[in-house]
Amino acid sequence: MRDEQMIGLARRLAAAARAETLPRFRGAGSVDDKGGASGFDPVTDADRAAERAMRAMIERERPDHGIAGEEYPDRIAGGPFTWSLDPVDGTRSFICGLPTWTTLIALLREGRPVVGVIDAPVLDELYVGWGGEAWLASGGSEQRIVASNCTDLAEARLSTTDPALFTGAARGAFDGLAARVRTVRYGHDGYAYARLAAGSLDLVIECGLKPFDYNALIPVVRGAGGVIADWEGGEAFEGGKIIAAATPELFEAARTVMKDAA
């Protein structure tokens, strides 16, 4: 599979997902409650329909590719490639009519993400990362994006989706970090990593992310020159603990604070 074909398919998957999600946004789509110990876990028609559309396209065009999606059982690969799909990342924003939910698409080769797409349909912003580059396609034009050059916690614009997701020592570590940075923003799920790649946020720290939540982020953040790894600085992502930073210096400063709480 040629690289252009990978990118092309990833972008067509994003377009297929948009066709299912956008018409259901702020509409009357049903909301189920998957329930479970973690409380409210919304799953919308949009989630399921978008994942089905993406699966159908992959199965038709690349029957040897694996698929790991949020809503349906895994499909085992017949070769080195597997797609990681999160049709609506930020489902809570989606059901609250807020615009920064995204569709996350990653292509993994031998388990490592090589193409990442973060698509924000409401905003018409498609972020793509691949081969050490990242770009933003919006309104028919495309531009290269690069992370900021922020190296200092005191200057950093920090984001996390929900500070209540940090518990115990991690909560204390995060709160201590939040007190030291320039500003903190909440609530944007995968979209925060897109804006880090585009240079308008400098640091994102989260925990509890699943592989379909973070696989797509990795090529986008790294393609923009940023750093993304787990709280130990590795790629095990145990507990879904993620730090993304604009620069290696900023990553190390944040990791130093968070690692003891890992």
Next chain:
Amino acid sequence: MRDEQMIGLARRLAAAARAETLPRFRGAGSVDDKGGASGFDPVTDADRAAERAMRAMIERERPDHGIAGEEYPDRIAGGPFTWSLDPVDGTRSFICGLPTWTTLIALLREGRPVVGVIDAPVLDELYVGWGGEAWLASGGSEQRIVASNCTDLAEARLSTTDPALFTGAARGAFDGLAARVRTVRYGHDGYAYARLAAGSLDLVIECGLKPFDYNALIPVVRGAGGVIADWEGGEAFEGGKIIAAATPELFEAARTVMKDAA
């Protein structure tokens, strides 16, 4: 001044502000630090330029109207009308390249807000409230908006900008409430009230809001059939403590929890 003239001027003020804010979004506009005891308080070129543009329009067309804005000294009214202006509400979102900052415009008669505008330029969503109605203008079309019929905390979609702004007993009260609702979202400043008016959020609770932060919200929320008042259920808004709710029942349920912490 006829009512249509008020609405027309309010909308032209929003358009004049957009012309100053949008070109500076994600751009190289300077960021100053107003400093002070509350820490980082960003003021951008966009803030100042948008307020100047709105002030100039009011002074030219309605020289007897007062002006109370965030960035410049008050202008005393020569009659019953005063404009309340917040050129960029959600300045932190603005400088982080996040799309849900708004421009807030209210027209007060004898101190009471009679017209409210919440304009979200990046999203091309203009929310207007007046005379017991509210509507959303977007993409050249307009539609009436109404708040949801949610009466039950357990079903409510709750939003607040930053939970760390609640301190002491208020923090405990808010956390207790957050544990009882269906879902909680953070980070949207005045835009959350617009989405409450449009029926996709049910409850917004905040503190520390200034008059230019909340004046514009009142006609929009009430025009959509929602309730907005302070934590005592009144209109003193002492400490900038606000509860907005889709229904009176939901308002009372939230007020009962928050009032002891007020």
